[in-house]
Amino acid sequence: xxxxxxxxxxxxxxxxxxxxxxxxxxxxxxxxxxxxxxxxxxxxxxxxxxxxxxxxxxxxxxxxxxxxxxxxxxxxxxxxxxxxxxxxxxxxxxxxxxxxxxxxxxxxxxxxxxxxx
Numbered sequence: 001x002x003x004x005x006x007x008x009x010x011x012x013x014x015x016x017x018x019x020x021x022x023x024x025x026x027x028x029x030x031x032x033x034x035x036x037x038x039x040x041x042x043x044x045x046x047x048x049x050x051x052x053x054x055x056x057x058x059x060x061x062x063x064x065x066x067x068x069x070x071x072x073x074x075x076x077x078x079x080x081x082x083x084x085x086x087x088x089x090x091x092x093x094x095x096x097x098x099x100x101x102x103x104x105x106x107x108x109x110x111x112x113x114x115x116x117x
Contacts (some may be wrong), residue, residue, distance in 0.1 A: 027062035034059055041106030041114055042097050046070060046089030051106045051114050 031048060034040040040063060043049040047067045054060060074088040081088070090110065101107055101117045108114050 027065045030059055030062040031066055034063075035102075035105050038104070038106055038116075041108055042093065042101060043108045044090060044093050044110035044112070045086065046074060046091075046093040046097060049108060051108075 031040055034054070035042075039050065039052050039054055039059070040048055041051045047070060048063045050063070070089070070092075071085070074085050074092065077083075077092070078085045078088040083091075098107065103117055105117050106114045107117060
């Protein structure tokens with residue numbers, strides 16, 4: 001449990017750092033809009049996934065960019081806490097991501113299908 005709290009604290013701290021590049025903000029805006037439309041959702045591994053297929057290359061690039069950033073955070077948290085990257089991502093999902101889900105957005109628990117909050 002303490003490791004889970006440490007991972008969550010590390011992820012929260014990293015999420016609080018403002019993005020340096022305008023492109024990163026564009027990616028977040030694109031993903032936020034896609035989440036509101038039910039195209040993109042949060043997965044139990046702490047990464048974004050497509051609820052519905054998308055042929056939009058800009059949206060695919062935005063999801064990939066955000067997932068790469070999250071994976072970097074999960075790698076740091078995993079190394080700091082002596083857990084796997086997968087455990088760090090799952091912990092972030094449970095302690096950070098789930099709390100930020102808005103009504104109408106989709107999420108996918110590990111081993112399950114897409115659900116609407």
